[in-house]
Amino acid sequence: MRPAIEVRGVSKAYGTVQALSAIDLDVAHGEFFALLGPNGAGKTTLISLIAGLAKADAGSVRVMGHHVVADYQQARRSLGVVPQELVFDPFFSVRETLRLQSGYYGLRRNDNWIDEILERLDLVPKADANMRSLSGGMKRRVLVAQALVHKPPVIILDEPTAGVDVDLRQGLWEFIRRLNEEGHTIVLTTHYLEEAESLCTRIGMLKQGRMVVLDSTENLLKRFSALKLRLRMVGESLPDSLQPLLAAPGSNGEWVLALRDYAQVEEVLAELRRCHREIAGMELTQPDLEEVFMSIMRGY
Numbered sequence: 001m002r003p004a005i006e007v008r009g010v011s012k013a014y015g016t017v018q019a020l021s022a023i024d025l026d027v028a029h030g031e032f033f034a035l036l037g038p039n040g041a042g043k044t045t046l047i048s049l050i051a052g053l054a055k056a057d058a059g060s061v062r063v064m065g066h067h068v069v070a071d072y073q074q075a076r077r078s079l080g081v082v083p084q085e086l087v088f089d090p091f092f093s094v095r096e097t098l099r100l101q102s103g104y105y106g107l108r109r110n111d112n113w114i115d116e117i118l119e120r121l122d123l124v125p126k127a128d129a130n131m132r133s134l135s136g137g138m139k140r141r142v143l144v145a146q147a148l149v150h151k152p153p154v155i156i157l158d159e160p161t162a163g164v165d166v167d168l169r170q171g172l173w174e175f176i177r178r179l180n181e182e183g184h185t186i187v188l189t190t191h192y193l194e195e196a197e198s199l200c201t202r203i204g205m206l207k208q209g210r211m212v213v214l215d216s217t218e219n220l221l222k223r224f225s226a227l228k229l230r231l232r233m234v235g236e237s238l239p240d241s242l243q244p245l246l247a248a249p250g251s252n253g254e255w256v257l258a259l260r261d262y263a264q265v266e267e268v269l270a271e272l273r274r275c276h277r278e279i280a281g282m283e284l285t286q287p288d289l290e291e292v293f294m295s296i297m298r299g300y
Contacts (some may be wrong), residue, residue, distance in 0.1 A: 001029065002062065002064075002065045003026040003027055003028055003029070004027050004028060004029045004030075004031070004063070004064060004153065004154050004185040005025070005026070005027035005050060005061075005062070005063055005154060005185070005187065006025075006026055006060075006061070006062040006063075006065075007023055007024060007025040007026070007046070007049075007050070007059070007060075007061050008024060008059050008060050008061075009022055009023070009024060009058060009059035009060070010022070010023040010024075010046070010049060010056045010058065010059035010060070010061060011023070011056065011057050011058040011059060012042075012045055012049060012054065012056050012057050013057055018209050019042050019045040019209050020042045020045055020046060020049075020056075020209045021209045021210050022058075022059070022210075023042075023046065023059070023209075023210075023211055024211070025046075025204060025211065025214070027154075027185060027187060028185070029153075029183075029185055030180070030183050030184070030185055031185055031201060031202060032186045032188070032199055032200045032201055032202075033185075033186065033187050033188070033200060033201075033203070033204070034187075034188050034189070034190070034196035034199070034200035034202070034203045034204070034217075035047075035187060035188070035189045035203075035204050035206065036189065036190070036193070036196060036203060036204070036205045036206070036293060037205055037206035037207055038207065038297060040208075041206040041207050041208065041209070042206045042208075042209040042210075043158075043189045043206055044084070044158065044189075045209075046206070047081065047156055047158055047187075047189070049061050049068070050063060050068065050079070050156065050187075051068075051076070051079060051081045051156065052068045052069070052072050052075060052076055055069065062075070063075045063078045063079050063154055064078040064153060064154060066078060077105060077150060077152070078152055078153055078154055079152050079154045079155075079156065080146075080147030080148055080149075080150065080152035080154070080155045080156070081147055081155075081156045081158070082140075082143050082144050082146075082147045082155070082156065082157045082158060082160050083143065083158055084158040084159040084162065084189075086136060086139050086140065086143070087143070088131045088139055088142065088143075089131060090130070090131055090132045091130075091131075092130070092131060093127070093128050093129060093130055093131070094118070094123055094126050094127050094128070094129060094131065094134070094142055094145075095114065095118070095127045095128060097131060097142060097146065098114045098117065098118075098142075098145055098146065098149050099111075101146045101149045101150075102114070102149050102150065105149075105150040107149075107150060110149065113149070113151065114145075114149065117145045117148055117149065118145065120175050120178075121141045121144060121145055121171075121172075121175060122141070122171060123138070123141055123142065123145060126138055136164070137164045137165055137168040138168075140160065140161075140162075140164055140168075140172075141168070141172065143160075144157075144160065144172065144175075144176075148179075152184075153183070153184060153185060154184070154185045154187070155176075155179065155184055155185070155186050155187070156186075156187045157176070157186065157187065157188045157189070157190075158189050159189055159190055159191065160172065160176075160188070160190070161173075161190065161192060161195065162191075173195070173199065176199075177199070188200060193288070193289040193290045193293055194288070194289070194290070196217075196289060197217060197221075197288060197289035200217055201216060201217060202214075202215070202216050202217065203215065203216075203217055203220060203289075205293070205296055205297075207297060212296060213296050217289070220289070221287045221288075221289070221292060222287075224291075224292040224295045224296060226247075226258040226259060226260065226287060227258070227259040227260075227261065227262065227264075227265075227284060227285070227287065228247060228256055228257070228258060228259070228284070228285045228287075229256070229257045229259055229265060229268060229282065229283075229284055230254065230255075230256050230257075230281075230282065230283040230284075230285065231254065231255045231256075231257065231272075231279060231281070231282055232253055232254050232279070232280040232281035232282070233253045233254075233255065233277060233278065233279065233280060234253070234278040234279070234280045235253065236253075236277045236278065237250075238250060238255045238277075239271060239272070239275040239277065241271055241275070242257065242268060242271055242272075245257040245258055245259065245268070246258075253280070265284065
């Protein structure tokens with residue numbers, strides 16, 4: 001079976017700016033995939049190529065096996081995109097907007113599915129409200145609803161929670177998780193790295209138009225980050241034998257050690273007991289994706 005999204009040797013330039021260079025990427029059916037990178041890395045360009053909104057200078061893109069240029073109708077029917085910008089028609093209500101979107105795909109009598117989307121996204125109270133009257137968070141929910149109105153198997157979310165309050169964000173992710181569990185392929189771009197860490201099973205990182213990392217979330221956390229053991233000592237210095245583990249210079253009796261795994265915690269405690277050091281406090285922190293991201297971006 002072909003991947004849900006298949007990108008082969010894709011390059012794209014805008015004048016003298018090389019936005020993407022020889023990108024290869026497969027996103028499997030039912031995968032929750034994160035596409036990360038700093039501003040200007042090429043994320044939006046890659047999404048535009050997948051969505052058929054721009055044409056690659058080289059290479060090919062397929063969605064559910066359909067070439068986005070040669071078979072653009074089927075490719076676009078297979079894809080729903082939630083854009084980063086709040087784009088809406090100010091002259092229609094929420095329900096009218098979704099009916100109009102259904103018409104773009106030739107879908108008639110789609111009201112039952114529209115009602116279900118409105119309910120799942122908590123938009124029922126706003127169904128007949130004019131789009132101009134909605135808050136930014138509610139408008140973003142409508143964008144999600146528009147992307148889903150034709151029941152696409154692949155959904156791309158480009159910064160979907162930008163400017164959304166905590167309650168709306170949690171509700172949105174609960175809905176998106178459910179869609180993924182039901183078999184939808186999800187591609188997410190976000191600057192909220194904790195979202196990518198908790199939601200996505202695999203991550204690709206772009207920098208200056210190149211894919212610099214492509215791996216599972218679990219592997220990235222293991223490869224590029226470490227457990228941190230924060231120790232507070234009672235008027236004592238850190239033993240010389242533990243100095244190589246220091247993640248940062250100690251101060252005011254506090255020391256932060258970088259550990260390879262949980263088993264090393266006991267090794268550190270045993271060494272402290274051997275050296276007759278008294279511990280006033282201890283905290284073990286997990287590696288996180290932000291630390292990984294910063295490490296990778298500095299290294300390329």
